[in-house]
Amino acid sequence: MLEYSKEYRRGSHPVFRGSEMPPFSPRPWVCFWCKLRANRRPLSCKAMNIFKFPNLGKGTMIEYILWFLIVTLILFVIVGLWVGIYFWLSPHVEDPDGKARITGTCGDTMEVCLKFKGDHVEKTSHWTDGCAYSFNCVSSAADLARGRHPDEILDIDADLIQRSVGGLPSDHLHCARLAEETLHAALDDYMKKTSKENLSQGVK
Template sequence: MADLDTFLDELQSTLNEQTKTAYGEEAFDRWRNPPHRGRPSAANCQGSSTGNCGDTITIFLQIEDDTVRDAGFHTDGCGSSQISGSMAAELALGKRCEDLPAITGEIVRDRLGGLLKDDEHCAWLAANALHDAVGDYYKRTLHHTEQA
């Protein structure tokens, strides 16, 4: 049994090192413990984006006075979708709504230190979900203003 445990520990260590080499330390750490995972309790808007790969990223925002006070994400996708959603939520924090469209897939990817070519689309999914969340906020705000 000890030989199996040793083998599995060595295998996990090898896989972790290969992942760090492929994705970088920032992405590896974010994958192991993704900040901003989940829906903030006071979220008042959300947006989603689904890729051709089938992954969906949802971004949740708590916006007050046109400023993002809290953000979170959910994905049913791969590790690259997870780290991209996490980064997009982080990049939104403290930003004014008018500044959020400037957070692009390129910015998400670059802040992660890059992604494998086959996974780069995940950064765009996260940015698109963020933009969709801002659109949801504006729709809700406009609808609320029209009813007042």
């Protein structure tokens, strides 16, 4: 650890004149630029309030690089866990038969994907960038559609979605309506694709 000069300990450091002392203990922290210069008065440079790094011992660049890599690795792990949990809660359907993404008047965007097997929904996926109420509503709408016939999906409305999530505050009822609209739009996309396929097969 770098030593502090007697002049600094007396309180006559150029930055802190007279008996005025810094409101914090400088010993755990060392100015990065001064430490590189091996200056015995580490708080004397103007960069003291900008670059402060923990005193890791020898003060070599390798230690700072290792410190940076460790912090970066920790952040990478945290972000990776968050992304993994998010995709686990909302699995993605590849090559959906019906897909819709709608942005409501509140600014929230919802997406629903439907994958059919025969005339029933086999898989669903959902996504939203909105609040927790939006996530619960679009998740419930996708779950309710799974295993249903297209005619049965039309019976899924905002009231059913609201009841399936245990109720909503009066100022978040629009989340259920947006989930209903997105689900029906995904079904409409599927019906349009099916009609085009049937029409093309009839022409052939």
